[in-house]
Amino acid sequence: MLNKIPLFRALKHDRWVRPYLKRYRWTLLIAIFLGICTFFCAGALMFTAGYLISKSATHPYNILLVYVPIVLTRAFGIGRPAFQYAERLTSHNWVLKMTSNFRKQLYDSLEPDAVFLTGKYQLGDILGILAEDVSHIQNLYLRTIFPMMVSWGLYVIIVVGIGIISPLMGLWLFVLLALMIFAVPFWSILVNGARQAAEKKQKNALYADLTDNVMGVMDWTFAGRGDAYVKGHQEHENQLIATKAAMHRFELFRDFVQQLVLLAIAVSLIIWGAETFGGVHGPNTNWIAAFVLAIFPLDEAFAALPAAAQETNIYTDSLLRLNNLNHPQKAVDHQLKLTAPYQFDVKDLHYTYPKTNREILKGINLTIHQGEKIAILGRSGSGKTTLAALLRGDRHPSSGTVTLNGVPTAKFGDQMADYLGVMNQSPYLFNTTIANNIRLGNEDATDDQIWDVLDRVNLKGMVEALPKGLDTMVDEAGLRFSGGERHRLSLARILLKDSPVVLFDEPTVGLDPLTEQDLIDTILTQLKGKTLIWITHHLQGIDQMDQVIFLEDGQLTMQGTPQELAATNQHFRELKAADEGRL
Numbered sequence: 237m238l239n240k241i242p243l244f245r246a247l248k249h250d251r252w253v254r255p256y257l258k259r260y261r262w263t264l265l266i267a268i269f270l271g272i273c274t275f276f277c278a279g280a281l282m283f284t285a286g287y288l289i290s291k292s293a294t295h296p297y298n299i300l301l302v303y304v305p306i307v308l309t310r311a312f313g314i315g316r317p318a319f320q321y322a323e324r325l326t327s328h329n330w331v332l333k334m335t336s337n338f339r340k341q342l343y344d345s346l347e348p349d350a351v352f353l354t355g356k357y358q359l360g361d362i363l364g365i366l367a368e369d370v371s372h373i374q375n376l377y378l379r380t381i382f383p384m385m386v387s388w389g390l391y392v393i394i395v396v397g398i399g400i401i402s403p404l405m406g407l408w409l410f411v412l413l414a415l416m417i418f419a420v421p422f423w424s425i426l427v428n429g430a431r432q433a434a435e436k437k438q439k440n441a442l443y444a445d446l447t448d449n450v451m452g453v454m455d456w457t458f459a460g461r462g463d464a465y466v467k468g469h470q471e472h473e474n475q476l477i478a479t480k481a482a483m484h485r486f487e488l489f490r491d492f493v494q495q496l497v498l499l500a501i502a503v504s505l506i507i508w509g510a511e512t513f514g515g516v517h518g519p520n521t522n523w524i525a526a527f528v529l530a531i532f533p534l535d536e537a538f539a540a541l542p543a544a545a546q547e548t549n550i551y552t553d554s555l556l557r558l559n560n561l562n563h564p565q566k567a568v569d570h571q572l573k574l575t576a577p578y579q580f581d582v583k584d585l586h587y588t589y590p591k592t593n594r595e596i597l598k599g600i601n602l603t604i605h606q607g608e609k610i611a612i613l614g615r616s617g618s619g620k621t622t623l624a625a626l627l628r629g630d631r632h633p634s635s636g637t638v639t640l641n642g643v644p645t646a647k648f649g650d651q652m653a654d655y656l657g658v659m660n661q662s663p664y665l666f667n668t669t670i671a672n673n674i675r676l677g678n679e680d681a682t683d684d685q686i687w688d689v690l691d692r693v694n695l696k697g698m699v700e701a702l703p704k705g706l707d708t709m710v711d712e713a714g715l716r717f718s719g720g721e722r723h724r725l726s727l728a729r730i731l732l733k734d735s736p737v738v739l740f741d742e743p744t745v746g747l748d749p750l751t752e753q754d755l756i757d758t759i760l761t762q763l764k765g766k767t768l769i770w771i772t773h774h775l776q777g778i779d780q781m782d783q784v785i786f787l788e789d790g791q792l793t794m795q796g797t798p799q800e801l802a803a804t805n806q807h808f809r810e811l812k813a814a815d816e817g818r819l
């Protein structure tokens with residue numbers, strides 16, 4: 237039956253909610269306990285008040301007899317807000333802890349794809365949408381999961397409590413309260429859940445329709461069919477309004493049913509109270525009002541459940557979307573300390589992107605020795621950047637291994653930066669000073685060290701000429717770094733970091749041939765002695781490499797020194813000719 241509720245289905249394979257429920261279970265339990273205490277106090281307050289009013293209405297032959305309930309009334313009266321406050325503190329604290337984990341998890345899930353994403357969408361938009369999902373999940377806890385658990389706790393307490401006094405009445409409340417806590421919310425999800433789905437569809441259709449037709453409004457007018465369009469649009473709009481009205485009607489009706497059940501509970505308690513504590517002049521008539529009144533504050537705990545249950549449909553979408561993000565397996569080993577020489581080994585590497593079924597890399601074998609300069613060539617889309625991500629450990633092989641000094645690269649996490657520096661096609665400059673942009677390579681670098689690396693990448697003169705020197709903001713008026721200068725700044729970062737291996741992913745795309753040759757020369761002289769992995773699809777500077785490999789259709793098709801390939805490989809010669817002809 238629970239499988240009928242979308243939220244429960246979504247929770248089954250969930251990685252976003254369940255792990256944290258487990259990790260922070262003690263705080264969660266405390267929050268729920270405090271929530272139960274809050275409502276217990278509210279009920280008990282009315283209970284003692286009811287007793288007190290009845291008792292005081294009869295002739296009190298001794299004022300001391302009502303003294304205990306007076307004190308209790310006070311205690312519960314203070315207890316209720318105190319517990320409530322503590323509960324809010326605990327549960328919000330708990331939720332904030334969760335959400336900060338969520339956001340980190342969100343970042344970790346998106347970050348490996350960030351480069352790929354920006355091409356297609358604005359990364360900011362995606363983060364925005366997903367952050368909304370995170371806050372939906374936050375609400376899922378605060379508005380659904382907590383109240384649900386609290387009301388279950390109360391349910392048990394009430395049924396057991398009354399059951400001890402009178403098993404039959406306990407059984408009766410067991411049934412009536414179950415209606416309020418389980419049946420009505422469940423019914424709400426079933427009925428309005430379907431309507432919510434319909435509403436969403438209609439809304440989307442309306443948006444699509446509208447934008448489409450606003451774009452083509454001239455065509456409608458020229459065809460003389462403007463009225464027909466407006467009529468069609470109105471029809472769709474009316475459907476949407478009808479769905480909304482149906483939802484609202486159902487909510488009113490549902491709340492009415494909920495109130496009827498509460499009424500039934502109150503009336504049953506009156507009848508039961510009269511029976512049990514019976515006799516008009518019986519000594520215990522005071523208990524009747526006590527029991528009846530106690531049930532009303534509890535309504536607060538139960539009344540919101542159907543609406544909360546219905547909201548779960550929204551959360552379910554968010555949950556599914558978040559779970560559909562690919563999830564980096566984080567098994568980072570923080571104790572890694574490698575020593576030279578550094579060697580990458582790729583063995584029978586296969587890679588397929590998650591949720592696609594096209595294998596991008598199909599059995600790659602490759603060794604990159606310390607100090608070697610290796611060029612990876614291949615057409616656009618052949619998988620060069622994918623191979624780079626695997627070398628960096630950002631992605632995990634589908635099968636086969638990628639290791640650095642025998643350790644799978646996936647185990648390095650952020651520490652990979654100590655061994656492998658990366659420069660890609662469009663190095664990013666942050667909106668801060670030049671010095672800070674370079675210090676990214678090494679936070680502790682002195683100004684002298686920064687000047688030194690700027691000198692090595694031939695930017696010293698340019699920066700010295702700026703009035704504020706190193707403290708110039710990178711996008712300050714008048715200062716726009718050209719593509720070539722950005723690459724040099726990025727290279728300065730890498731030099732500062734001084735990692736033994738450096739990977740370039742098409743570092744010279746978009747540069748003119750002379751700037752490109754200049755940059756290549758700078759790179760080759762400044763990084764002498766380091767391992768160089770050079771991904772490119774054209775061949776300038778290729779002759780200075782020790783090894784050239786060619787990636788085609790997921791496999792390495794040529795492998796050798798540039799001189800060997802030039803002598804023996806027709807394809808390579810053709811490529812070179814084409815590339816030089818292009819200049």
Ligand code: ATP
Nearest residue numbers: 349352589592596615616617618619620621622623
């Ligand atoms: P280019 O020279 O254009 O940079 P490339 O050789 O670096 O190309 P990759 O970026 O490795 O190629 O992409 C190889 C294939 O994998 C492409 O078909 C691409 O569409 C696909 N691909 C890349 N990133 C992802 C991703 N995150 N999810 C799914 N498919 C991807």
Ligand code: MG
Nearest residue numbers: 620621622741
């Ligand atoms: Mg690429």
